[in-house]
Amino acid sequence: MSDIAPVLDQLDRSIDQSLERLFHLLKIKSISTDPAFAGDCRKAAEWLVEDLKTIGFEASVRDTAGHPMVVAHHDGEGPHVLFYGHYDVQPVDPLNLWENDPFDPSVKEIEPGRKAIIGRGSSDDKGQLMTFVEACRAYKAVHGKLPCRITILFEGEEESGSPSLRPFLEENRAELSADYALVCDTAMWDPETPAVCVGLRGLVGEEITIKAADRDLHSGFFGGAAANPITVLARILGDLHDENGRITVPGFYEGVEETPADILKSWEGLGETTENFLGPIGLSKLFGEKDRSALELVWARPTAEVNGITGGYTGEGFKTVIPAEASAKVSFRLVHRQDPDKIRTAFRKFVEERLPSDCRVEFHPHGGSPAFQLDYDMPLVTKAQGALSDEWPKPAVAIAMGGSIPIAGEFRRMLDMETLLVGFGLQDDRIHSPNEKYDLNSFHRGQRSWVRILDALSGQ
Amino acid sequence: MSDIAPVLDQLDRSIDQSLERLFHLLKIKSISTDPAFAGDCRKAAEWLVEDLKTIGFEASVRDTAGHPMVVAHHDGEGPHVLFYGHYDVQPVDPLNLWENDPFDPSVKEIEPGRKAIIGRGSSDDKGQLMTFVEACRAYKAVHGKLPCRITILFEGEEESGSPSLRPFLEENRAELSADYALVCDTAMWDPETPAVCVGLRGLVGEEITIKAADRDLHSGFFGGAAANPITVLARILGDLHDENGRITVPGFYEGVEETPADILKSWEGLGETTENFLGPIGLSKLFGEKDRSALELVWARPTAEVNGITGGYTGEGFKTVIPAEASAKVSFRLVHRQDPDKIRTAFRKFVEERLPSDCRVEFHPHGGSPAFQLDYDMPLVTKAQGALSDEWPKPAVAIAMGGSIPIAGEFRRMLDMETLLVGFGLQDDRIHSPNEKYDLNSFHRGQRSWVRILDALSGQ
Structure with missing residues (x-):
């Protein structure tokens, strides 16, 4: 020196x-x-x-x-x-x-x-x-x-x-x-x-498309009897988190480490309250894993987010259609040693296991990088x-x-x-x-x- | 005569x-x-x-x-x-x-x-x-x-x-x-x-829009901490049916009658098998209430169908957004003496009860008629x-x-x-x-x- x-x-x-x-x-x-x-x-x-x-x-x-x-x-x-x-x-x-x-x-x-x-x-x-x-x-x-x-x-x-x-x-x-x-x-x-x-969090992006009938159906003629891909998709996405906000995809938390107590303490010292963090965007309650601070959630915890969803009739007014397909863009933010490829594979399996035998799913990857x-x-x-x-x-x-x-x-x-x-x-x-x-x-x-x-x- | x-x-x-x-x-x-x-x-x-x-x-x-x-x-x-x-x-x-x-x-x-x-x-x-x-x-x-x-x-x-x-x-x-x-x-x-x-089945149409943050968010900065309205919507829609395909909205089946056995028998006699009914549209399994025939499901049972859903980024490629809102068009086919007004009210309550305290919901009715x-x-x-x-x-x-x-x-x-x-x-x-x-x-x-x-x- x-x-x-x-x-x-x-x-x-x-x-x-x-x-x-x-x-x-x-x-x-x-x-x-x-x-x-x-x-x-x-x-x-x-x-x-x-x-x-x-x-x-x-x-x-x-x-x-x-x-x-x-x-x-x-x-x-x-x-x-x-x-x-x-x-x-x-x-x-x-x-x-x-x-x-x-x-x-x-x-x-x-x-x-x-x-x-x-x-x-x-x-x-x-x-x-x-x-x-x-x-x-x-x-x-x-x-x-x-x-x-x-x-x-x-x-x-x-x-x-x-x-x-x-x-x-x-x-x-x-x-x-x-x-x-x-x-x-x-x-x-x-x-x-x-x-x-x-x-820095990593990212896995995946688009899933659920397909049911080979055409759009009239919900009067087929409603209640034919698979509705929006409903199937909603059930899968609604199932991604448990009641504690943890992601339910098997193996998802492999490679995730708990943040050392002294680091968490130093983050607490920064004074970033939930109110400070969410207030400016019009929110007041943390939505993810329970009992963790806002900073820990966004800095050191992985996520599963739906970034986009579409299916059926989305214009003005109403159309009583059961669509042939529905799709969603899902992303996972990764931390620590989570493996993007393993997580993509586990998510696809998670979807397939929830798929009615009559439906099909198509996957389209949108990039993946480790944390x-x-x-x-x-x-x-x-x-x-x-x-x-x-x-x-x-x-x-x-x-x-x-x-x-x-x-x-x-x-x-x-x-x-x-x-x-x-x-x-x-x-x-x-x-x-x-x-x-x-x-x-x-x-x-x-x-x-x-x-x-x-x-x-x-x-x- | x-x-x-x-x-x-x-x-x-x-x-x-x-x-x-x-x-x-x-x-x-x-x-x-x-x-x-x-x-x-x-x-x-x-x-x-x-x-x-x-x-x-x-x-x-x-x-x-x-x-x-x-x-x-x-x-x-x-x-x-x-x-x-x-x-x-x-x-x-x-x-x-x-x-x-x-x-x-x-x-x-x-x-x-x-x-x-x-x-x-x-x-x-x-x-x-x-x-x-x-x-x-x-x-x-x-x-x-x-x-x-x-x-x-x-x-x-x-x-x-x-x-x-x-x-x-x-x-x-x-x-x-x-x-x-x-x-x-x-x-x-x-x-x-x-x-x-x-x-003839009746119909109740309802559009719901779930709103969370007051703007679209970057999922890197807020993912895992801020409410995602698509996830909230998916959970609600995924919750509409139980594992037997029955609709879970309280009071929904009020006014629904069981079809007389001789009528069911006469419908059976028509030879409309599941295969005949679903085969032409590329499906093979009935999706609605369990243990009922295709004809009974579409002629004499009520339904809850999602006819359209949209939220976040739905274009080509990927955008890591947590949107400010997500919406769905939901319709109920009614039978017998089901009351369209009561069902609309019950559904709205069903949604509100599942809404995180941070989110808001807007309802937009799209017509209602009894069966x-x-x-x-x-x-x-x-x-x-x-x-x-x-x-x-x-x-x-x-x-x-x-x-x-x-x-x-x-x-x-x-x-x-x-x-x-x-x-x-x-x-x-x-x-x-x-x-x-x-x-x-x-x-x-x-x-x-x-x-x-x-x-x-x-x-x-």
Whole structure:
């Protein structure tokens, strides 16, 4: 470990210069979904390469079938880390809702004592990725070296589904493999509480279609005698949970672990009551497994949800039809070590066992991915938590997320390394929306946080 | 009772003349749904009035807000009967599927020894109503009088929802009230077995919408914690039947009677096996209440069917949404003395009791009508059965129908009289379709049947 105090001082002194560099990047209209901005995407990649070179990275723009990647390397002692971010941004429509030109960034006081950088990409993800770049720059300036061996990967297609990412990881497996990955694309728990995201739920999507008669029937002629596929489907879906909200598919909970008591306690400490969680969407009662908090339910418990259902006559008025078929889209959120393939198979069996002998079922898979889960006590996590706790007013919390960030799964699957997800976004950053912002505090303390984290990891 | 043998002889002798009269009526393009044929509808009414006058009826065209009614009266001793039929017909599209001009009727041998009248309206309902008119004509010719006091009501809007019928019955209640009504708009059981329809199921339609959160939710952020209205709806609908196929709504079976053993036995004798009933629609197992035959299920048992369901994302692919609402269209077929209002109320309570405290439900009624049911042993039924059994190769059977013929309910409700539904249509008549036909045998023996029925009723 080196002395980090002068590095933090250097960051404090150079905040204006770091802002200036960020503004350069923010002004480039690198909207990845719109082909009209392909040139701007390349410009953003080229700007990053030039900037990384000034720090001493060996950096290059790397072509793909889509927008280019930026890959950069810097020698160092200690562990080898891969830092990931993305330089592409979301479209800016509706433009009329922006208070300023989305590509003419500025710093504004958004409430007394709180300043923010306004502009498209300020939070997602240009501002976030630059916190890491600035941390490296300051460290190098002070110590003439970096605390770890660092590889950087910046993607330009994150906002359009990352079509080139897998092939690129595949082709450059050796170059990009490191001891672990660092990703800066997530949020803090609140403006005073930093967070390490250690869990992301996986997903299994499955469409089921129940078929009965070979045509639509008149319910007067056949009602009461012929199988009704909507009724069959309703019975199956109504059977998916028991009276305690647990999912009844046999074997479903295989691989699900109970969350450690101290972690549950730290989540309780976050003050996210049921009322806080459900109130804003007009609800008041938790619906899933009994006797678990809202945060545990969405962060650490698996689900079975019906996302869509259709069958028979659904237009205006009424039609006394018994339809030939009815279908539903069902998804399962997975946690811990649940196996997507096993769960798909178990669900299909569950459906088939409930099918009247006269009916048939067709299954159509819609993707499956396992959950991402780090051990709460692994050194990567605890060191990062310690480093973050040193920087921010409140101790860092290990959280999870109900949704998915595919990159973490890809790094594990393709490059066999774990990913540390740390970010400094806030809930009110309006990412993907007009007037996106990034707190100046996030930008500045984010830089300082990375210095502390790299320093902590270098001591591994 | 008079001597009917010479009347039957008269019908046998005059079959060519009666066919000629029917052809006149069939040539009139009285399509009630198309305003372009309004003049033809009136022409059909006028032709009927003139024809009834030749028999001695006091007949007139009676204007309504839509197409006119025909009302005719003839004195007679014995009971007063109201005969109902409709002179309007279905459109003829697709015209290219007709082998002949739909309004240029002809008699053809459709299989060895089987002749049929081909043309739009031949079975539904011009051919059927003329069986009654010809019976009256022959009776009058032979005996100089009719066996009963007869009122005739011909409607011109049956194929377009009968919008003027209720107001007309209301305004002419005294004139149209009789001891009972006779309707000739139904079918025989098979070409050798005549039928009296004594039961028609009623209907209650209800749309329910379950609402949970005040917006669509991302299942990653809220899945497992927020109420899913599709799941709530599925549980309710899946709960509508018990494991024996009985409907679980409290009080639902109030007013439902067990069908008499001898009636069930006569239905068994019809040879309608489960295989015959379900095979043509690709099914093999009865789905409703256990241990009842297909005919009993659709003729004499009530149902709860989901006719439509929708919620969440139903397009191509997948969307991990928890929708704000989900809805279903549910209908109940009623039998015997079930009360539509009570059943609607009981169902709503059933839904509300299963609603999580967080969810709301909205109900939207879609009509309700009680079942029509005659006592199987009432003289009107048994006399008609006896008369029909004398005419046809096999004894007449008292059947029911799963669907509805609103006129029978209207006569009971508005004119306080029961309705005898007897018709000579056959399953292969292709009513509402191209190449509609009516067996010559139906037309001829239908006439003879009405002579026998009127004679039997006159002895009441």
